[in-house]
Amino acid sequence: MTTYLNFIDGQFVKGSAQPFANHFPTTGEVIGEVSAAGRAEVDAAVGAARAALKGPWGRMPVAERVALLRKLADGINARFDEFLAAEIRDTGKPRAIASHIDIPRGAANFNVFADQILTASTETFEMATPDGGGALNYALRSPRGVIGVVCPWNLPLLLMTWKVAPALACGNTVVVKPSEETPATATLLGEVMNAVGIPPGVYNVVHGLGPDAAGEFLTSHPGVDGITFTGETRTGEAIMRAAARGVRPVSLELGGKNAGIVFDDADLDAALEGIGRACFANTGQVCLGTERVYVQRGIFDRFAEGLAEKARGYRFGDPFDPATTMGTVISAEHRDKVLSYYTKARDAGATILAGGGVPEMQGYENGYWVEPTVWTGLPEDSAVVREEIFGPCTHLTPFDSEDEVTALANDTPYGLATSIWTTNLGRAHRTAKAVDVGISWINSWFLRDLRTAFGGSKASGIGREGGVHSLEFYTELRNVCVKL
């Protein structure tokens, strides 16, 4: 049985809060115990992070920091199989996903921001002055300080280092609060941090729940200078309230109810492949995923049957088996939440084109399984179409015109992502401009250039991370004016 310890000032330490079990979602069995941090450990972690800013880390030249970031990427890759096994045991996600997405990106994020900080420039302005001598303005970037990092459970390592890498690249120190569902890879990264020579206190991990626990203790701690959060919108609201005390900046990557839009001139096979992944990849637990698809009437029936066939084509099983293409959802509670929407859809009279229940799983009866599901026939104001479910399910609605579908797509409090499928160039760009989201894909989905601005509008978040946008959050930009 594994014990997941907190990582504070370069040491693994037990927490003073009530420990809790960690489950393997595939079988429901307890595989470990999480040593939850109390206020004392969170305070110690923030103190260690503050002290590290004043130590060698705070004085380290950029080139040295960059070399250490690259060693972190190498360190994760050198222990790839350990990180892979840890992520699979925590999430139940198939090896095929964790080995191609989670762990490679979890390592790559450190190289991405090592490159970014090396080439980052700041602005300079010459100005005229009444005496004719002129003046020069130049900008300086300085670290924001101690960053609180609060993470979700769907892509645990990837989404954690998506924040930690730029934070460290910019010279900050971090206190990470992984999701209570997925403690393993953040803990393992502590070992890599020590192994490559990251000074103690630069990277700290405190485990625990959110409200009235490590999450809240961290985000309300006065020693935290900025908070970066990925998770549910309502949690983001709670974190904003905590950050308001002391006027700390927040970067929020929140929920979504993303629309897929398929016009009748789309490449049908490409649209089915892309929308299929957007609906069902990672058992539908991807914030950028698609839980509502609008299909132009001319191809609706063909598309609906094709997507239903995709849903029926997944193979459930042992996530370590390379042949498995769909795993469980993260927890019994989340399974029950997803199945409650399956019930709502059925009770509301949805036409169920595929799935709608729980697969037969010989030998894995206690796993948190749900079937990939495709519905149609519900009104736009139904819960299934309005609310984020975060499972392998989607609702199809036919449409006729471009104006109609952009209105349908925008009729949501969220604004995270969309994918648009058409071979008409003008319509593609018009629709991408008209749909009010942070990220639009045309004839593609989840193609990620990590230099681009990543984030959502409306209830999907505040701020952008990625490329230079991360530097905007993880540094303070200061102007110096010199009289010549």
Ligand SMILES: NC(=O)c1ccc[n+]([C@@H]2O[C@H](COP(=O)([O-])OP(=O)(O)OC[C@H]3O[C@@H](n4cnc5c(N)ncnc54)[C@H](O)[C@@H]3O)[C@@H](O)[C@H]2O)c1
């Ligand atoms: N926009 C994005 O990039 C993105 C990416 C991944 C997931 N998400 C969203 O995340 C959600 C799923 O992840 P989740 O269930 O872990 O989200 P969640 O909000 O339940 O939890 C996220 C983290 O917040 C912590 N937390 C909860 N309440 C807190 C509080 N009051 N104070 C401080 N910390 C608190 C949790 O312990 C966890 O570590 C979905 O809504 C999904 O859309 C968004």
Ligand SMILES: O=C/C=C/C=C(\O)C(=O)O
């Ligand atoms: O579930 C949400 C996925 C987010 C992905 C990223 O933040 C990324 O690809 O950088």
